Each structure stands twice: as structure tokens, then as C-alpha cells.
Amino acid sequence: MPESEYPLVRGRNPNPDELALGWAAGADEETDRPVHQLKGVSQEHRATHFYVVGASGSGKTKFLETLAEQDIKNGSGFGIIDAHGDLTEDLKGYLYLLKKSEEDFLRERVILIDPTDPASTTCFNPLEKTEGITPAGIASELVEVFKKIWKDAWGARMEDLLKNTLIALIENDLTLSELPLFLADFNFRKFVLEKVEHPICRQYFERYNTLAPHTRNEWIESTLNKVNAFLSDDNVRQMFVSPKSTFNLRDVMDDQKILLVKLDRGHLKGNADLLGALLLAKLQMAAFSRTDIPPSKRVPFYLYIDEFQNFATESFAQTLAEARKYKLSLILAHQNLAQLLPSLRASILSNCGLQAYFRISRDDSNVLAKESLSSIYNDPPGWEWYIRQLQELPHRACVVKNKIEGGVIAISTLDLPAPHEAADMDEEEFRAEVAASEIGGSYLRPREDVETEYKMRRKELLRNAEAESFRERKVC
Structure with a gap:
């Protein structure tokens, strides 16, 4: 439907309450001549x-x-x-x-x-608390994300492990970058769990901590592989290392x-x-x-x-x-x-x-023709014409x-002209x-600053976890 076939008649210009979609063939109300009308x-x-x-x-x-x-x-x-x-x-x-x-x-x-x-x-912490949604609610939504992306490796064990891990991290205002450390380091995990209030999460890791080391490794191997692969790209990892977005x-x-x-x-x-x-x-x-x-x-x-x-x-x-x-x-x-x-x-x-x-394809045309113009379904010539139109737009x-x-x-x-054309400038x-x-x-924040703060924060977390473990050993 090239615009050159008809004179362009703007008719009514869509206002802020209306969004222009494009030009449709129509007829002038006074002369009945074919025109293009702006549809919104x-x-x-x-x-x-x-x-x-x-x-x-x-x-x-x-x-x-x-x-x-x-x-x-x-x-x-x-x-x-x-x-x-x-x-x-x-x-x-x-x-x-x-x-x-x-x-x-x-x-x-x-x-x-x-x-x-x-x-x-930018810094983005998907574990950051959302007003009106519990840590468990946030964890459930995020688990759905991992389930979709990692569907080939997904199972009930990974789902339970991830959900409870995310609850613990969310309650402690931590980030995805601490997830591997939480699963692999006993002292850090114990330090984090001391502040967790969710009873099911605490019970889960009480059972988890009683497992033999090789069994724990089997449980976490697939999850750690997936998370570490995601965080191995420094540009991506640096987005996720700050507690505050x-x-x-x-x-x-x-x-x-x-x-x-x-x-x-x-x-x-x-x-x-x-x-x-x-x-x-x-x-x-x-x-x-x-x-x-x-x-x-x-x-x-x-x-x-x-x-x-x-x-x-x-x-x-x-x-x-x-x-x-x-x-x-x-x-x-x-x-x-x-x-x-x-x-x-x-x-x-x-x-x-x-x-x-x-x-769209023939298969999609069959489905969407019924969705958009079912009234001609019982008219075989008209139906076939419409399906062909959708395929040949x-x-x-x-x-x-x-x-x-x-x-x-x-x-x-x-x-819509390209922005550089609208500006009458060379694209570069x-x-x-x-x-x-x-x-x-x-x-935005400089990547160097984000990385420096991350390393300092990680050292502090490990130092605090080790100090807490030392105090407990001393008491015992």
C-alpha cells in the first residue's frame, strides 16, 4: 500500500491521548476519492x-x-x-x-x-527488597526466572536450594555475587543464617549443614556452575555486586x-x-x-x-x-x-x-485470521484470500x-527517519x-569504582564471618 497511490489526508492528528499507528486507505467524506487516513x-x-x-x-x-x-x-x-x-x-x-x-x-x-x-x-540488585513484597515472595519470582533460563538443568533440588538461598541473601541485603560464597563457605553461610528470620529457610540449611561434604557438593554443583557462568563476564558481574541499585x-x-x-x-x-x-x-x-x-x-x-x-x-x-x-x-x-x-x-x-x-507464516495466519476476522471463516474464497494477505504483507x-x-x-x-538523518549529520x-x-x-558509576568497592566489601564480609566463627570457637 505505497503512499504514492493516494493523496495524503491527515484528517485528525492524534493528540497526547491518542497514538498514531500509520496510514490506512480510505475515502474522502466529501469527494469519495481514495485517500490515506492517519489511524490512531x-x-x-x-x-x-x-x-x-x-x-x-x-x-x-x-x-x-x-x-x-x-x-x-x-x-x-x-x-x-x-x-x-x-x-x-x-x-x-x-x-x-x-x-x-x-x-x-x-x-x-x-x-x-x-x-x-x-x-x-548501572548497578542492579534483583535481591533488593521491594515495598509490600516479602523476601520469600521476591525469591519465588526470581526462582521462576532461573527456572525458565536454566530449564535444561532444572529439578526440585535446584529449586529448593535456590529459593532458600535467595531468601537468606535477601534478608541480609546481599547480592547475587555472594551466592557462590554462601553455598561454598561454611563460616560465611553460618554468619548469614544467624540473621535469617524465615523459619523454613533456617530449617532447610540446618538439614543441609548435616550432609556429608561430598553430598553437599553434589547438591550445589549444578547451581554453582550456572551462577558462576553468569557472573564470569566482568561487565555483567559488576552490575550485580552492589547491594543498592x-x-x-x-x-x-x-x-x-x-x-x-x-x-x-x-x-x-x-x-x-x-x-x-x-x-x-x-x-x-x-x-x-x-x-x-x-x-x-x-x-x-x-x-x-x-x-x-x-x-x-x-x-x-x-x-x-x-x-x-x-x-x-x-x-x-x-x-x-x-x-x-x-x-x-x-x-x-x-x-x-x-x-x-x-x-507471518501460513501456520500463524491460520491462527491469527480466526483471531482477527473469524466472520469470514465460513467463506472459503474470502478466508483463503485473507490468509494469503497475511503471508504476503x-x-x-x-x-x-x-x-x-x-x-x-x-x-x-x-x-520515521533515522535520528542522524533527522539531524542532517553523519551517523558517526x-x-x-x-x-x-x-x-x-x-x-551510572565508573566500573573501576564499583570493582574497588566490591573487593573491599567482600573482604569485610569474610572478615566478619571469620570473627564470628572465632568468637564461637573461643566460647566453646
Whole structure:
């Protein structure tokens, strides 16, 4: 549906209460001539979640970019979990172009998480306490993350070990970087458990400590291997060594800030999935903690998740069903239905009021045609035509289903120039200028400082544990 076929008629320009989606073919009300009309969706309908599916190269990532760029202009709070990195880089450019004139906006109101940054890092402690959620509740959510990422090695023993270990670490305001030490060092474990109040956790490790050394080693070997592999990348490990995160996800939501998470899978490999899943779990907890403020005071927060199937745990279906009441609106993108567990697929198709289908396979077309236009199912020629249309959609064209209003429209997504083109600059020069603006600078710390503090803190923890053990031996 190239725009050159018709004159462009803007009609009504979507206001801050409406998000422009793209151009749809229509007819002029006065002349009945074919025209292109700008189609939008209300912010109220966005609250029902937006599901976007399409093959690689079909234009769905650029579509997300056009939506997020409008969120920047409208002053909306949003987050991006970007599985590849290009989306984050472009949004940094748009932020720079749109907000560089606002004093301290880029440093104070944008949080940039980029584990590949060689000089600086955000600090993120997924074990940090969340208001209104018990340590056991936090541990349960995080165990779901590890269960998803480490499913090939998962078992009941690993689940019990991890859950009780996480409870102990959370109650002591510790981090994932102390997990291997807790499991392997008797004195440190005893020192930590002295401060644990959770009775089941204490009982678990009382039994654990009575095991023969070789049995304990068998119990912890798989868990230690997985955790150590995750922490072996220094850039990733340094994110997790500080007890206090440099950003507060609840504050990000309530204060309508912008969160950019760049998960460059080319550099991070499998660590990208675990990092993304941990952040998503904490975002879910932050949203659910909004029970302490009246519904009328909860401001919307839009969370874009590209390749979301890599990060969604078994509890994600519950999040889809309940997030709306906490004003967390999800925009979920991926490539095909085969990537989803049947239960998650059913939840998405049921709970996402807005759905956009870019070019998809024959199998996916059969499913999504029934979802979007079931009225022609009993018309074989019409049914076959619609399925073929879904398979042959051109680049950056999609079919949008609005379950709230009803109906389906075909659109061409908005044309958004690359940030450096909008700035009329060479791409490398523009990126250097964006980097100099220190986007997210208030939440970053030099890696050297983080590493120095970690080593000092670890020495102090070991010294305190040894001193406590010495006092007990002296008393005995």
C-alpha cells in the first residue's frame, strides 16, 4: 500500500491521548476519492496491552520505534527491553534530538542499562527488597526466572536450594555475587543464617549443614556452575555486586521516567536472556507494589519488550491479566507463535486488546485470521484470500485488530527517519554527540569504582564471618 497511490489526508492528528499507528486507505467524506487516513489508538485502549508479531525484517521493530518516539514527545513514562540493541541506539538519538534543550532531562530522567559499556555501569540488585513484597515472595519470582533460563538443568533440588538461598541473601541485603560464597563457605553461610528470620529457610540449611561434604557438593554443583557462568563476564558481574541499585524501578514508573535496556545478544550471549528476565521480574514486582496508592493516582507506564518470549516466565500470563489495574501497559513483540508455550499464547490472544500482524507464516495466519476476522471463516474464497494477505504483507505493512472497538484495518506504518538523518549529520558524528550528552549519566558509576568497592566489601564480609566463627570457637 505505497503512499504514492493516494493523496495524503491527515484528517485528525492524534493528540497526547491518542497514538498514531500509520496510514490506512480510505475515502474522502466529501469527494469519495481514495485517500490515506492517519489511524490512531487511544491511550485508554493501550492499557489493554499491544501484541505485535511478524517475521524478521517485516518492519515490526521500526513500528515499535515510531510508537516510543511519540511517547517521548507526549511525556509518557516507558521502558524498552531491547533484545538486540539497534532499537535502543535509535531511541537514544530521538531522545537527544527532542530533549537536549531541557536541562538535565537526559541525565536525570533517562536510565540506560548497557552491560557492554566498557567504562560505566548501572548497578542492579534483583535481591533488593521491594515495598509490600516479602523476601520469600521476591525469591519465588526470581526462582521462576532461573527456572525458565536454566530449564535444561532444572529439578526440585535446584529449586529448593535456590529459593532458600535467595531468601537468606535477601534478608541480609546481599547480592547475587555472594551466592557462590554462601553455598561454598561454611563460616560465611553460618554468619548469614544467624540473621535469617524465615523459619523454613533456617530449617532447610540446618538439614543441609548435616550432609556429608561430598553430598553437599553434589547438591550445589549444578547451581554453582550456572551462577558462576553468569557472573564470569566482568561487565555483567559488576552490575550485580552492589547491594543498592542505582535506580528504583517503582520511581521510574511513578515519575514517568524512561528506561532503556540494551541487551546486545551478540556480546552478551545467553546472559542477555537472564538479565532481561531478572529486570522484567523486578518491573512486575514494582508494578504490583502500586497497591499502596489509589488507582486514580497510578500514572500509566508503557513497557516495550522485543523478543519477549526470551524473558517471560510462567507467571507472565498472570501479569498480562492483572497489570492493567496497576497502569502497566505492555507492548510485546516477537516473530512467530511457535516461540510461545500454549498457555502463554492463549493468555496473550485473550488479554491483548490491540494486536498487529506483520508478515507471518501460513501456520500463524491460520491462527491469527480466526483471531482477527473469524466472520469470514465460513467463506472459503474470502478466508483463503485473507490468509494469503497475511503471508504476503509488504515491508512495514500490518493488519491491526482492536478488540475493544471491533474491526480490523490494514495500515502502512509511519515513516520515521533515522535520528542522524533527522539531524542532517553523519551517523558517526551524531552518535559521538549523543554519547557526549551522557544519557542516563546520573545512574551510572565508573566500573573501576564499583570493582574497588566490591573487593573491599567482600573482604569485610569474610572478615566478619571469620570473627564470628572465632568468637564461637573461643566460647566453646
